[in-house]
Amino acid sequence: MYNNKFFVLLLLLFCFNISVAQKKVKKERLPRRKPSFVLQAGGGASYYTAHVNTSSVAYTGTLNKWSPAGTLRLMWYPRYRLRLGLETGFTNFYRYKVTDTSGQGQVSLQAIPLLVVWSMQVLPRLNIYAGFGSYILKPISIIKALSIQETGF
Amino acid sequence: MPDPSGWDLFKSPAARILPGKARQAMEGVYTVGNGNNTFGDLTAIKWSYVINTNDSSFHVSGFFGKDIAYFICEGKQLDGAIIMNGYWRKMVSTETGLIRLTITAANGANILLSPLPAVTPGSIVINGVFGNGQEEPELPVSFAYNRPLHNSPAGFNILAHRSGGRNSDLLPVSENSVEMVLKTAEFGSTGIEIDVRFTKDGIPIIYHDNDLNLREVQKSGLVGPIENYTYAQLSAFVRLIHGERIPTLRQVLNTVVYQTQLSFVWLDTKYIGSLEKVQTLAQEFKQRALQQGRNVEIVIGLPGRDQINNFLSLPDYASTPSLCELSIEDVQTTNARIWAPRFTEGTQNDKVAAIHAQGRKAFAWTLDVPEFIEQFIREGDFDGILSNYPSCIAYYYYVQQ
Incomplete structure (x- = not known):
C-alpha cells in the first residue's frame, strides 16, 4: 500500500502556503530568535503524470488524472538556517469508470503522502523546500454487478 | 513473438488441414542438419491440439537441446507436400524469429499422407528457413527423422x-x-x-x-x-x-x-x-x-x-x-x-x-x-x-x- 517514488511534483502544491516564516525573515537577521514550530497548510491541483493502461479494461473514456490536493506541514525552526519538518495531505492520483460484462463501476486511487521535509532560507524572502517519503495508497472501487459470475463458486 | 502471417503460400486456399495419422506419424526424434549451430544436434517433434468452439487447432512443436530452444508451427498439406509455418524462440534469451518448414512428397510427405504411414529412419526430411525477429527467414534449417519419441510404459x-x-x-x-x-x-x-x-x-x-x-x-x-x-x-x-x-x-x-x-x-x-x-x-x-x-x-x-x-x-x-x-x-x-x-x-x-x-x-x-x-x-x-x-x-x- 506504499508507493516509494520520489515526488518532486509535491513541491508545486505549496504555492499558496501561508508561511509564517516569511514574515519572520527580517527578525532572524537581527538577534537570533528562539526555536519554534510552524504549521503550514496548502492546497492546489495535482496531476498524475505516469501512464495508466486503458487498453484492456472497458473504460468509458472517463480517466481523470487531475485532482484537488491539500497538504499540511509541521516545520521545526531551529536557530539555524536548515529547518526540518513532516508533511502529509491528501490527493487523488486518478479515477475512471468502466462498463463491463461483469458490471458497471468506478475506481479512485487516493493517496496520502508521508514525507520528511527540509527547508532553507536562501534569500531574505525566499525559502527552498525538499523532501522524500512514501504515499499510502487507498483504492476505492465500487462495482455494480450486472450478472452473477459463477454459480456457487 | 514474431507474427508468422506473412507467408502467402501458407494462406493459399488450396492448403488443407493435415490428417491425424500424418500428424501422429510425423512425431519423433529428428537429427538437425542445417541450423545445428543455432539449435543443437537433435529435436523432438510433437503435435498438440486445443478444442475451440467449432473446431480444433493443431500445432507442431520442436524441442531442442541448445539454449532451451523450440519452434511452434501450424501445419497444412498443399499439393502433396506438408508445410509448417510459425516461430522459434530461445528461453535463455530473447532470441526469436520466424520459421517456415516443408516436407516435399519425395522427402516423406507421400509416406505421411498415405492411409497407413510407416516411417523409418531417414524417410522424412524437413527442410526450411528461419530468421531473426520479424525479418524474412532466409537461414537454412533441416531435420531428418531418426527414431520415435521415447515413451516409458508408466508415462511421464x-x-x-x-x-x-x-x-x-x-x-x-x-x-x-x-x-x-x-x-x-x-x-x-x-x-x-x-x-x-x-x-x-x-x-x-x-x-x-x-x-x-x-x-x-x-x-x-x-x-x-x-x-x-x-x-x-x-x-x-x-x-x-x-x-x-x-x-x-x-x-x-x-x-x-x-x-x-x-x-x-x-x-x-x-x-x-x-x-x-x-x-x-x-x-x-x-x-x-x-x-x-x-x-x-x-x-x-x-x-x-x-x-x-x-x-x-x-x-x-x-x-x-x-x-x-x-x-x-x-x-x-x-x-x-x-x-x-x-x-x-x-x-x-x-x-x-x-x-x-x-x-x-x-x-x-x-x-x-x-x-x-x-x-x-x-x-x-x-x-x-x-x-x-x-x-x-x-x-x-x-x-x-
Whole structure:
C-alpha cells in the first residue's frame, strides 16, 4: 500500500502556503530568535503524470488524472538556517469508470503522502523546500454487478 | 513473438488441414542438419491440439537441446507436400524469429499422407528457413527423422509451472491465465501447476502473488492484498499483464477438461483456510472429465503444515487426491498420491523407490536448469518434473534411447 517514488511534483502544491516564516525573515537577521514550530497548510491541483493502461479494461473514456490536493506541514525552526519538518495531505492520483460484462463501476486511487521535509532560507524572502517519503495508497472501487459470475463458486 | 502471417503460400486456399495419422506419424526424434549451430544436434517433434468452439487447432512443436530452444508451427498439406509455418524462440534469451518448414512428397510427405504411414529412419526430411525477429527467414534449417519419441510404459508428467511459465520469461500470454492453459501443450506440457487463492467473496481464483502488483497485472488503481477484493471488482477492473482477466478455478478446470489434452492439474494452495471448495471443484471436474472419456488427475497441493492440517479436517481427505511437498511421513498421514520434494534435495532414488513401493508417485519441483533436468531424467526415477521450461523437459525426456 506504499508507493516509494520520489515526488518532486509535491513541491508545486505549496504555492499558496501561508508561511509564517516569511514574515519572520527580517527578525532572524537581527538577534537570533528562539526555536519554534510552524504549521503550514496548502492546497492546489495535482496531476498524475505516469501512464495508466486503458487498453484492456472497458473504460468509458472517463480517466481523470487531475485532482484537488491539500497538504499540511509541521516545520521545526531551529536557530539555524536548515529547518526540518513532516508533511502529509491528501490527493487523488486518478479515477475512471468502466462498463463491463461483469458490471458497471468506478475506481479512485487516493493517496496520502508521508514525507520528511527540509527547508532553507536562501534569500531574505525566499525559502527552498525538499523532501522524500512514501504515499499510502487507498483504492476505492465500487462495482455494480450486472450478472452473477459463477454459480456457487 | 514474431507474427508468422506473412507467408502467402501458407494462406493459399488450396492448403488443407493435415490428417491425424500424418500428424501422429510425423512425431519423433529428428537429427538437425542445417541450423545445428543455432539449435543443437537433435529435436523432438510433437503435435498438440486445443478444442475451440467449432473446431480444433493443431500445432507442431520442436524441442531442442541448445539454449532451451523450440519452434511452434501450424501445419497444412498443399499439393502433396506438408508445410509448417510459425516461430522459434530461445528461453535463455530473447532470441526469436520466424520459421517456415516443408516436407516435399519425395522427402516423406507421400509416406505421411498415405492411409497407413510407416516411417523409418531417414524417410522424412524437413527442410526450411528461419530468421531473426520479424525479418524474412532466409537461414537454412533441416531435420531428418531418426527414431520415435521415447515413451516409458508408466508415462511421464511434464508439468508447467504457473500453467506454462512465468511472466518474466516473456511469453505471449500471462502466467496463470486461461490463455496460457490453452497454449501450454505447445511448450510440451502434459500437465499444469496453478496457484489457488480466494477473493473477498469466497471465489477460488488462480493468481500467484498475495497482492496486486505490476509483475502480474496492469496498473488498475486497485492495490494491496488480492483477498481484499470481490471477484466482480477483479473482473471489472484488473487485467493480467497481457490483458487477460484473472480466471476462476472453475474457468481453468473447465478449460483443461473441455479444451485441452492435459492430463494433470496440480492445485497449489497459496492460502491458508478451508480446502472444501477446492476439493468440491476438483471432484466435480474429475467426474466431468470421466464423462468425456478422459482421465484428468486433479490433485490438491499441500506445501506446508497449515495446508496439511486443513486438508486433514476434510471429511473424506483420505480418498481425495493430493500432492504433499513435505516428508514421506506426511505423505502417509495425508494419504497423498504424490510426494513432491524440492529438487535441491537431489534425485533421492531410495526415497522415490520407497514411495513407488507404496503405490504412490514422486514429482520434483521446480527444475529450470537444463543440466539438472537432464540429470534428473537420466539418473532419477521421478514420475514427473515441474518446470518453467516444459519444452526443456520434453526434449530430454523424448530423446532418451
